[in-house]
Amino acid sequence: MEGEGFKIAMSGLDGGRINIGAASLGGAQEALERALGYVNEREQFGQPIASFQATQFKLADMETELDAARLMLYRAASALDTGHPQKTKYAAMAKRLATDVGFSVANQALQLHGGYGYLRDYEVERLVRDLRVHQILEGTNEIMRVIIAREQSRFGVSA
Numbered sequence: 025m026e027g028e029g030f031k032i033a034m035s036g037l038d039g040g041r042i043n044i045g046a047a048s049l050g051g052a053q054e055a056l057e058r059a060l061g062y063v064n065e066r067e068q069f070g071q072p073i074a075s076f077q078a079t080q081f082k083l084a085d086m087e088t089e090l091d092a093a094r095l096m097l098y099r100a101a102s103a104l105d106t107g108h109p110q111k112t113k114y115a116a117m118a119k120r121l122a123t124d125v126g127f128s129v130a131n132q133a134l135q136l137h138g139g140y141g142y143l144r145d146y147e148v149e150r151l152v153r154d155l156r157v158h159q160i161l162e163g164t165n166e167i168m169r170v171i172i173a174r175e176q177s178r179f180g181v182s183a
């Protein structure tokens with residue numbers, strides 16, 4: 025429709041943001057699985073590093089946060105499918121959370137690999153680099169906050 029082009033172009037970004045969030049989730053899931061495998065193989069002080077509670081707590085938080093981001097992405101995808109009035113806010117919230125959590129999980133997976141995590145021989149180094157850009161692509165995460173704040177002024181906050 026004439027005069028509606030900008031609005032239509034902008035609405036296409038909601039799906040793109042959900043896509044980027046989903047890509048972050050996938051990469052972070054891979055990093056988490058690799059970290060879980062590595063901590064059971066690597067031994068220090070005569071035991072697998074998986075036996076240290078600090079390692080277990082880290083892995084527990086990584087999965088918990090990843091799962092929260094996954095559920096938020098599912099809501100955003102469902103809102104987009106059904107044309108929910110707050111679909112733009114849900115997509116921005118999900119992109120912001122999933123890409124921040126995705127990067128953080130990959131970065132912690134690298135940390136759990138110690139010095140090997142920094143080497144290219146191990147896949148986690150690449151995952152950290154790949155996931156970092158998701159905080160910038162399809163609108164930076166600062167711009168996601170601008171969108172969320174704008175939508176809050178239109179609809180109030182979600183209950």
Ligand SMILES: Cc1cc2nc3c(=O)[nH]c(=O)nc-3n(C[C@H](O)[C@H](O)[C@H](O)COP(=O)(O)OP(=O)(O)OC[C@H]3O[C@@H](n4cnc5c(N)ncnc54)[C@H](O)[C@@H]3O)c2cc1C
Nearest residue numbers: 156157158159160161162163164165166167168169170171
């Ligand atoms: C690998 C890669 C692939 C890309 N592929 C594509 C593509 O296929 N198609 C495409 O269109 N674009 C693509 N881009 C561009 C990408 O979408 C932009 O880099 C991104 O939207 C940020 O814009 P910018 O780089 O101009 O940053 P700027 O807008 O210059 O932002 C610089 C900093 O200022 C902050 N900032 C800017 N405005 C505000 C504000 N109002 N409030 C608070 N903070 C603000 C930003 O958050 C950021 O931290 C790609 C970028 C990369 C790195």
